[in-house]
Amino acid sequence: MQIPAREDWENGPPIKAEMTWYADGSKTQEGVGAGIYEPTTKRKISFPISKLATVFQAEITALEHCAREIKTRKIRNKSIAIYTDSQAAIKAPQSNKITSKLVLDCHKALNEIASQSKVTLSWVQGHEGHKGNEGADDAAREGSSMRLIGPEPFCGVAKPVAKTAIRDWIYRESRRWWRDMPEQRQAKEFLRFPSANFTTDLLSYNRKAVRIMVGLLTGHCRLKRHHSFYKNFQLYCVVRNVVGKMSSSSHAIVWGDV
Structure with missing residues (x-):
């Protein structure tokens, strides 16, 4: 894990690796999505996530999908750098205590590719014009507008998000009840x-x-x-x-x- 300073990016990505990936999450009015981007081949992959997911959950999902994409390509014995603009998402999979299944799945996926290649997680300053990060951000926004195929919710719902969803539902239902009552x-x-x-x-x-x-x-x-x-x-x-x-x-x- 590395968290480089902003000036370390003056001459490009600070980690010299044979393969570089960027992962990002996005939450919009349409929904929540995750995206990964590989600048060498300009490959961009988007994933829709539950509307009740948080940005942190989207960032973790992006890292997990990035690791699974690397595994699917059967990339081995290489140096790989994975960048994300979320320091929390970098630190969570490497915590001594993991209580989230989503984080645990990400931890396992990263460890699996790390057993076959040299993998480094690193932080990138978001919205600073870094092309790789901008590509991942575009992919994540596209994912937020896509329809999730499968049961909801996609992942565990955070308590603050659940409280907000319940409050909004009560507000909508009370307005509807008041409007429709004769x-x-x-x-x-x-x-x-x-x-x-x-x-x-x-x-x-x-x-x-x-x-x-x-x-x-x-x-x-x-x-x-x-x-x-x-x-x-x-x-x-x-x-x-x-x-x-x-x-x-x-x-x-x-x-x-x-």
């Missing part, structure tokens, strides 16, 4: 969709104020008396003077602290 016509005039910020703000008031606000928003209140019982907050109403119809809480309502 009831609550009046409340929908004020609240177009569920809002966590509005809920937090509403709960910052005392119990009586919350009861009044909920009543006004839903229409379940004594509308003829709302001016008299609304004491702790100022209430401004633009009353619709419709002949023969009773005014509702659908007036323009704005409240604030006195």
